[in-house]
Amino acid sequence: MESTPTKQKAIFSASLLLFAERGFDATTMPMIAENAKVGAGTIYRYFKNKESLVNELFQQHVNEFLQCIESGLANERDGYRDGFHHIFEGMVTFTKNHPRALGFIKTHSQGAFLTEESRLAYQKLVEFVCTFFREGQKQGIIRNLPENALIAILFGSFMEVYEMIENDYLSLTDELLAGVEESLWAALSRQS
Amino acid sequence: MESTPTKQKAIFSASLLLFAERGFDATTMPMIAENAKVGAGTIYRYFKNKESLVNELFQQHVNEFLQCIESGLANERDGYRDGFHHIFEGMVTFTKNHPRALGFIKTHSQGAFLTEESRLAYQKLVEFVCTFFREGQKQGIIRNLPENALIAILFGSFMEVYEMIENDYLSLTDELLAGVEESLWAALSRQS
Amino acid sequence: MESTPTKQKAIFSASLLLFAERGFDATTMPMIAENAKVGAGTIYRYFKNKESLVNELFQQHVNEFLQCIESGLANERDGYRDGFHHIFEGMVTFTKNHPRALGFIKTHSQGAFLTEESRLAYQKLVEFVCTFFREGQKQGIIRNLPENALIAILFGSFMEVYEMIENDYLSLTDELLAGVEESLWAALSRQS
Amino acid sequence: MESTPTKQKAIFSASLLLFAERGFDATTMPMIAENAKVGAGTIYRYFKNKESLVNELFQQHVNEFLQCIESGLANERDGYRDGFHHIFEGMVTFTKNHPRALGFIKTHSQGAFLTEESRLAYQKLVEFVCTFFREGQKQGIIRNLPENALIAILFGSFMEVYEMIENDYLSLTDELLAGVEESLWAALSRQS
DNA sequence: GATGAATGAGACTTCATTCAT
DNA sequence: GATGAATGAAGTCTCATTCAT
Numbered sequence: 160m161e162s163t164p165t166k167q168k169a170i171f172s173a174s175l176l177l178f179a180e181r182g183f184d185a186t187t188m189p190m191i192a193e194n195a196k197v198g199a200g201t202i203y204r205y206f207k208n209k210e211s212l213v214n215e216l217f218q219q220h221v222n223e224f225l226q227c228i229e230s231g232l233a234n235e236r237d238g239y240r241d242g243f244h245h246i247f248e249g250m251v252t253f254t255k256n257h258p259r260a261l262g263f264i265k266t267h268s269q270g271a272f273l274t275e276e277s278r279l280a281y282q283k284l285v286e287f288v289c290t291f292f293r294e295g296q297k298q299g300i301i302r303n304l305p306e307n308a309l310i311a312i313l314f315g316s317f318m319e320v321y322e323m324i325e326n327d328y329l330s331l332t333d334e335l336l337a338g339v340e341e342s343l344w345a346a347l348s349r350q351s
Numbered sequence: 352m353e354s355t356p357t358k359q360k361a362i363f364s365a366s367l368l369l370f371a372e373r374g375f376d377a378t379t380m381p382m383i384a385e386n387a388k389v390g391a392g393t394i395y396r397y398f399k400n401k402e403s404l405v406n407e408l409f410q411q412h413v414n415e416f417l418q419c420i421e422s423g424l425a426n427e428r429d430g431y432r433d434g435f436h437h438i439f440e441g442m443v444t445f446t447k448n449h450p451r452a453l454g455f456i457k458t459h460s461q462g463a464f465l466t467e468e469s470r471l472a473y474q475k476l477v478e479f480v481c482t483f484f485r486e487g488q489k490q491g492i493i494r495n496l497p498e499n500a501l502i503a504i505l506f507g508s509f510m511e512v513y514e515m516i517e518n519d520y521l522s523l524t525d526e527l528l529a530g531v532e533e534s535l536w537a538a539l540s541r542q543s
Numbered sequence: 544m545e546s547t548p549t550k551q552k553a554i555f556s557a558s559l560l561l562f563a564e565r566g567f568d569a570t571t572m573p574m575i576a577e578n579a580k581v582g583a584g585t586i587y588r589y590f591k592n593k594e595s596l597v598n599e600l601f602q603q604h605v606n607e608f609l610q611c612i613e614s615g616l617a618n619e620r621d622g623y624r625d626g627f628h629h630i631f632e633g634m635v636t637f638t639k640n641h642p643r644a645l646g647f648i649k650t651h652s653q654g655a656f657l658t659e660e661s662r663l664a665y666q667k668l669v670e671f672v673c674t675f676f677r678e679g680q681k682q683g684i685i686r687n688l689p690e691n692a693l694i695a696i697l698f699g700s701f702m703e704v705y706e707m708i709e710n711d712y713l714s715l716t717d718e719l720l721a722g723v724e725e726s727l728w729a730a731l732s733r734q735s
Numbered sequence: 736m737e738s739t740p741t742k743q744k745a746i747f748s749a750s751l752l753l754f755a756e757r758g759f760d761a762t763t764m765p766m767i768a769e770n771a772k773v774g775a776g777t778i779y780r781y782f783k784n785k786e787s788l789v790n791e792l793f794q795q796h797v798n799e800f801l802q803c804i805e806s807g808l809a810n811e812r813d814g815y816r817d818g819f820h821h822i823f824e825g826m827v828t829f830t831k832n833h834p835r836a837l838g839f840i841k842t843h844s845q846g847a848f849l850t851e852e853s854r855l856a857y858q859k860l861v862e863f864v865c866t867f868f869r870e871g872q873k874q875g876i877i878r879n880l881p882e883n884a885l886i887a888i889l890f891g892s893f894m895e896v897y898e899m900i901e902n903d904y905l906s907l908t909d910e911l912l913a914g915v916e917e918s919l920w921a922a923l924s925r926q927s
Numbered sequence: 928g929a930t931g932a933a934t935g936a937g938a939c940t941t942c943a944t945t946c947a948t
Numbered sequence: 949g950a951t952g953a954a955t956g957a958a959g960t961c962t963c964a965t966t967c968a969t
Binding site: 379380 | 943
Binding site for chain 4: 567712
């Protein structure tokens with residue numbers, strides 16, 4: 160019934176936590192093996208090598224992040240602001256379903272070990288949000304900043320807030336989320 | 352007269368660039384030595400070891416970042432919004448005077464190799480801006496979000512924008528800076 | 544009726560080819576399993592371990608090589624030169640019946656993994672030919688060189704020629720074989 | 736004065752002995768380091784990796800073997816048979832100056848780790864002797880066998896004899912050498 | 928009997944650090 | 949003070965072998 164072997168999942172989970180916590184280079188394969196409660200050699204049955212592991216992990220989570228955002232937007236929406244709300248909600252959903260994953264993505268998205276495929280996956284994610292912004296700019300709703308600046312503001316803020324939550328510098332409440340969403344909307348939208 | 356020997360400076364500069372570009376773990380001491388045009392052993396005359404080097408580098412730049420912000424605020428100011436402008440300008444000044452330094456700070460601020468002292472230096476920087484925010488909240492100018500959320504939004508956005516610039520995804524113009532400042536002010540301030 | 548199970552034979556054949564081609568150390572047990580179309584664990588039903596496998600393989604083929612030579616000589620013979628012809632023919636027969644086997648023997652006869660028993664089997668082979676040479680020396684037909692030198696010349700040449708054939712640097716023809724036999728006879732026999 | 740560092744020489748010597756004795760795969764880098772009385776890491780200051788080491792070792796000795804043969808032939812010679820004598824003498828000289836080297840060459844000349852350059856060096860050696868044989872065939876002195884067969888007989892015999900000497904199955908005397916030379920000449924030359 | 932997923936010992940290799948020059 | 953050759957601890961990865969199915 161299980162399509163993905165149990166051990167592979169354990170390796171994936173352990174990797175995510177360790178990479179997010181310590182970074183790719185500072186995480187050793189024996190560390191991963193121990194945390195996944197698996198022999199060191201077992202990792203290599205499921206992943207060609209350490210780089211392969213980090214790339215698969217990265218792509219899977221970036222893709223799922225994108226899915227969360229997309230499926231948020233796919234819902235019927237009530238105006239552009241509501242579309243933004245869905246995107247924001249998608250981002251929140253992702254962070255809730257995949258603890259530490261956003262921290263992992265953030266600290267590894269510039270890594271030299273990323274393959275072209277991984278970079279493309281990330282690029283696709285960025286592109287999707289850019290498209291949404293372009294539409295808003297056409298409608299005169301979104302600020303007239305370069306798309307990359309808008310992305311940097313949205314993702315930079317969100318990821319940093321998220322990291323504060325994971326590190327217990329902030330506690331995750333609906334109130335906080337609503338406040339951050341409002342703040343980011345103000346950052347991105349033209350002020351009336 | 353020269354308090355800091357020439358070689359030490361060379362090591363510092365080379366380290367900054369390499370750490371910013373490749374990260375702490377992926378940067379080797381021989382690499383630093385070569386880029387600093389210094390023998391590998393010479394580094395150990397000036398720094399106890401690699402961790403010591405990265406910590407001194409981190410602290411120095413965090414402190415200088417703080418100085419830039421503080422000295423921005425120290426100027427006579429014309430209302431709270433103008434104070435924010437000075438802080439923003441201080442941040443910009445820092446990035447201009449210390450290329451790659453903000454990238455280095457961003458990617459190393461969670462490193463396991465950071466000493467308590469380094470963490471405190473970073474904390475002090477955060478604290479300073481928090482104080483500024485608290486004041487603004489008292490005056491009803493700044494949003495009623497947790498201070499850490501405000502910091503996350505300000506620093507997260509700024510660092511990400513800055514990284515885009517360094518990686519040539521954005522070009523540094525006064526217009527861009529003005530736009531980003533305006534956006535961040537909107538994110539942080541209560542909307543009238 | 545079948546005394547040797549089919550799978551064991553498959554393992555033997557696959558091992559021979561791989562050991563001959565890549566050598567003992569560069570051949571992995573999974574490789575053997577795959578080529579023998581057998582599970583990796585199955586090999587251990589028939590052989591205690593990798594060393595055991597290579598030793599049994601070595602002994603079997605050395606013994607069979609010896610048999611080919613012996614049975615060549617066993618035929619009624621027409622003088623000493625004709626005896627040599629039978630020996631040579633036996634060697635040729637062996638190489639024809641057991642492709643790659645001589646290459647395997649040649650490249651593994653000095654291996655550190657060989658047991659005393661394997662070395663003795665090889666020694667027995669050498670001894671048999673030595674005895675034949677001693678007889679020839681008594682009759683004044685074979686050169687007055689140390690037996691080991693005679694063996695080295697005969698086996699060294701033959702194995703090297705054989706390897707050239709297997710690697711397609713030489714093509715196996717009756718003419719070639721006749722020529723080589725004549726050459727080796729000249730090398731070993733006293734010139735009239 | 737010393738152009739090649741002492742340690743590199745020690746590594747070379749230790750490698751040669753170990754590779755000759757146990758083969759490439761069965762020889763570990765720590766083994767080499769220990770025998771060379773050098774730290775394991777030191778080997779990598781002089782050789783890129785294990786394959787690089789074995790290839791440099793192989794090429795150097797093959798080239799020197801060729802030089803010995805060539806410089807033997809370069810001497811003024813008194814007829815074709817005398818030329819063969821010089822070649823044989825060159826081979827003997829090489830084995831005397833480079834103990835174990837011929838055994839190393841013999842057991843590694845088919846290795847999968849050899850680079851194209853190494854194969855070419857070996858090919859050049861073979862080619863040189865082939866040319867000598869071709870000349871002899873034109874003069875009707877050398878047997879009408881394929882060149883590769885002649886090479887196989889000469890090298891195969893010589894290397895095997897040599898290995899017997901190194902393993903103390905034969906003792907190296909002028910008498911033995913004279914006898915082997917005479918035997919090999921008989922193997923290669925047309926009988927009058 | 929047969930299998931192949933799992934293991935961990937041990938191989939190759941890198942690199943922070945030392946120290947003789 | 950400055951150097952860089954030398955080191956060995958530690959990391960990545962392979963593969964002979966076992967054992968639950």
